[in-house]
Amino acid sequence: MLTDWQFIALFVVLSPIFPAMPVIINHLLGPKKPNPIKQQTYECGIETVGDSWVQFKVQYYIYALVFVIFDIEAVFLFPIAAAYDQLGLFAVGAAVLFIFLLGDGLAYAWGRGVLEWV
Amino acid sequence: MSFNLVEFLKSLVSLTVFDYVRQVWGDTPGVEIVLDIIGVLVVSTFCLLIVIFLIWLERKVIARIQDRIGPNRVGGRYGLLQTVADVLKLLTKEDITPAGADKVAYNLAPLTIVMAALLMWAVMPFAPGVIGVDLNVGVFYVMAVSSVSVVSLLLAGWGSNNKYALLGAFRSVAQLVSYEVPMILSLLIPILLARSMSTEQIIAAQDVPFIIMAPLSALIFFISALAETGRTPFDLLEAESEIVAGFHVEYGGMKFGMFFLAEFVSTLFMSGLFATLYLGGYRFFGLENLVIGDMEIGRLLGLIVFFVKMFTIYFIFIWIRGTLPRVRVDQLLNFNWKFLVPVTLVLILVVAILDKLAGGAGIWTRTVVQLVGNGVVGLVALELMRRAARRYRREQEAMVMTRRELASAPAEVTVSSH
Amino acid sequence: MVEQIVFILVSLFTLITAVVVVTNRNLFHAALALMASFLGVAGLYVLLDAGFLAAAQLLVYIGAISILIIFAIMLTRRLMHALESPFNSQWGLGAFTAVVAFAVMAGVIAQFWPVTPDSVTPLASRPEVSASILRGSVAELGRALVSSDAYVIPFEIASVLLLAALIGAIVVAWPKAEDE
Numbered sequence: 001m002l003t004d005w006q007f008i009a010l011f012v013v014l015s016p017i018f019p020a021m022p023v024i025i026n027h028l029l030g031p032k033k034p035n036p037i038k039q040q041t042y043e044c045g046i047e048t049v050g051d052s053w054v055q056f057k058v059q060y061y062i063y064a065l066v067f068v069i070f071d072i073e074a075v076f077l078f079p080i081a082a083a084y085d086q087l088g089l090f091a092v093g094a095a096v097l098f099i100f101l102l103g104d105g106l107a108y109a110w111g112r113g114v115l116e117w118v
Numbered sequence: 119m120s121f122n123l124v125e126f127l128k129s130l131v132s133l134t135v136f137d138y139v140r141q142v143w144g145d146t147p148g149v150e151i152v153l154d155i156i157g158v159l160v161v162s163t164f165c166l167l168i169v170i171f172l173i174w175l176e177r178k179v180i181a182r183i184q185d186r187i188g189p190n191r192v193g194g195r196y197g198l199l200q201t202v203a204d205v206l207k208l209l210t211k212e213d214i215t216p217a218g219a220d221k222v223a224y225n226l227a228p229l230t231i232v233m234a235a236l237l238m239w240a241v242m243p244f245a246p247g248v249i250g251v252d253l254n255v256g257v258f259y260v261m262a263v264s265s266v267s268v269v270s271l272l273l274a275g276w277g278s279n280n281k282y283a284l285l286g287a288f289r290s291v292a293q294l295v296s297y298e299v300p301m302i303l304s305l306l307i308p309i310l311l312a313r314s315m316s317t318e319q320i321i322a323a324q325d326v327p328f329i330i331m332a333p334l335s336a337l338i339f340f341i342s343a344l345a346e347t348g349r350t351p352f353d354l355l356e357a358e359s360e361i362v363a364g365f366h367v368e369y370g371g372m373k374f375g376m377f378f379l380a381e382f383v384s385t386l387f388m389s390g391l392f393a394t395l396y397l398g399g400y401r402f403f404g405l406e407n408l409v410i411g412d413m414e415i416g417r418l419l420g421l422i423v424f425f426v427k428m429f430t431i432y433f434i435f436i437w438i439r440g441t442l443p444r445v446r447v448d449q450l451l452n453f454n455w456k457f458l459v460p461v462t463l464v465l466i467l468v469v470a471i472l473d474k475l476a477g478g479a480g481i482w483t484r485t486v487v488q489l490v491g492n493g494v495v496g497l498v499a500l501e502l503m504r505r506a507a508r509r510y511r512r513e514q515e516a517m518v519m520t521r522r523e524l525a526s527a528p529a530e531v532t533v534s535s536h
Numbered sequence: 537m538v539e540q541i542v543f544i545l546v547s548l549f550t551l552i553t554a555v556v557v558v559t560n561r562n563l564f565h566a567a568l569a570l571m572a573s574f575l576g577v578a579g580l581y582v583l584l585d586a587g588f589l590a591a592a593q594l595l596v597y598i599g600a601i602s603i604l605i606i607f608a609i610m611l612t613r614r615l616m617h618a619l620e621s622p623f624n625s626q627w628g629l630g631a632f633t634a635v636v637a638f639a640v641m642a643g644v645i646a647q648f649w650p651v652t653p654d655s656v657t658p659l660a661s662r663p664e665v666s667a668s669i670l671r672g673s674v675a676e677l678g679r680a681l682v683s684s685d686a687y688v689i690p691f692e693i694a695s696v697l698l699l700a701a702l703i704g705a706i707v708v709a710w711p712k713a714e715d716e
Binding site: 003004005006007008010011012014015016018019020022023025026027029030031032033034036038039040041059060063064066067070071074077078081082083084085087089092095096099102103106110115116117 | 217237
């Protein structure tokens with residue numbers, strides 16, 4: 001089993017080489033004439049006003065949160081799907097109840113207007 | 119068994135070269151590590167080189183759809199070397215780091231996004247036995263790795279020290295995490311039908327391809343794959359004809375090229391995953407097990423079958439890009455949360471219950487039962503969407519009418535802000 | 537032997553990045569280090585032959601929780617210049633808890649010391665598990681989650697907990713209905 005993951009481990013160790021190589025070659029080949037105007041951030045040609053911090057809508061956070069909930073739900077459901085032919089009716093009922101409870105959460109968010117993009 | 123060049127070349131053609139090496143040099147841990155490293159290099163190099171072809175293909179096909187010729191100068195009539203020239207140009211661009219950038223995040227982002235795109239290929243079955251590694255959690259591993267690429271976008275947006283990059287990154291992340299939900303949930307269905315997460319075993323279970331057994335799941339996966347890879351009609355994050363490029367606006371040269379590369383690699387991967395999960399992968403009426411004389415030609419044929427399927431799906435990706443207009447951000451998110459996710463949840467329940475009811479029956483009975491279930495869910499969902507769309511249109515019309523009345527009243531003209 | 541070296545490297549990676557999380561004054565870099573630390577934990581799961589848990593760690597902690605943390609940081613802090621001090625008013629209490637937790641764990645491990653391959657203590661060597669059991673382990677986990685003789689109650693409670701978390705967050709973060 002561990003030998004299965006040996007391939008993944010080697011892949012993780014070796015894979016940075018492939019994006020790093022062209023970037024390094026680019027760094028070596030390209031001209032290097034930095035100047036302050038060139039290095040300014042590109043904000044439609046207008047000079048940058050203030051720092052890049054802007055107040056974000058709380059909406060983003062809620063989307064991320066709903067995503068986390070469904071992500072964890074999926075983590076629970078994947079092994080159940082893989083074991084599906086070993087399950088009796090009781091087990092299927094338990095899984096259905098699980099999905100219903102989370103569907104509830106989505107329905108609540110929908111009802112409160114959280115999913116509305118304004 | 120000693121080394122024999124003819125045998126070696128023969129095994130190379132029939133794609134059993136790793137088995138041959140194991141026979142000759144023994145099945146020791148050292149040999150395994152060397153073979154694994156070669157496997158990693160082959161898979162990664164394949165991904166990087168195929169992108170050169172993919173970009174050319176995309177430009178050519180899009181040009182044809184739009185009644186243009188496309189690249190036709192560099193490398194002969196068909197512009198075959200256009201992408202190579204583009205890569206050379208990118209390599210000689212100046213490497214600019216914007217002032218005030220967070221150097222760690224700025225330089226890490228192009229690296230991690232390509233790493234994530236490459237790592238997904240580890241469990242892709244190209245042909246029988248030709249697979250990086252057949253993990254028992256294969257499909258789950260793919261979802262885990264692809265979710266990591268979301269982090270790269272935040273790194274890029276944050277590292278650039280640019281309002282638009284950061285805003286673009288936030289929007290991209292909102293889109294990607296939203297569409298990851300229907301994608302993961304729709305992937306549950308082939309796993310449930312195959313009773314395994316291993317990609318090889320899902321292919322083995324497809325005596326009837328799952329696109330027939332679970333067409334709705336395939337459709338939902340396809341739509342969310344479009345959104346996950348940020349392609350039209352879901353490419354509003356880097357709508358190149360309208361706004362600056364979103365989270366990678368501050369990148370230039372090969373660092374920008376890496377984002378481009380990752381997009382193409384993961385799009386091709388999604389096509390390959392679709393072919394594996396829903397079209398039976400390398401299977402084609404037993405062709406993949408063909409043996410002629412002492413040559414196991416089946417693997418090579420399986421590889422060709424897989425590539426044909428993968429590129430068919432990839433072609434549909436390009437076709438959609440050439441055909442459909444872009445959606446708005448509110449439409450994008452509403453469509454996901456108010457249509458795709460609920461439909462997928464209902465679909466999982468229906469498929470699970472039908473599968474339990476028809477579990478003992480033969481494969482064709484199961485297929486017909488699932489097909490009917492999918493059809494009912496699909497029709498009900500379409501009808502609900504049609505009603506919602508009608509209501510939405512009525513609201514919009516009413517809004518336009520009130521605005522006109524307000525505008526025709528001379529005294530007070532209110533302009534609603536967008 | 538190789539496995540031991542890999543284990544030591546992965547643990548070192550996890551620990552060093554964890555130290556960076558609590559000492560780095562740039563909150564964003566601390567969040568990045570936290571992700572790296574999560575990755576190290578996933579590596580530890582792999583070394584324990586728990587492939588599913590490793591992938592779940594990647595999916596949930598790096599792909600989801602980290603995003604949530606970064607969003608939370610960006611929504612609440614002026615990040616560009618502000619460097620946070622790694623100390624707050626509760627650092628003494630925190631240090632005390634850490635020391636106690638470390639002492640308890642060290643005590644438990646000391647009971648089984650020395651950990652040599654020849655001794656018979658439970659920590660001596662990794663018990664050999666056949667490959668067929670490991671391949672079926674995910675299905676076994678799935679069966680256990682929904683069986684009445686195993687973990688069906690915690691499983692359902694988990695879904696109630698997730699539901700509560702979602703509703704709670706919306707109630708806290710979302711403007712009240714009358715304000716809209």
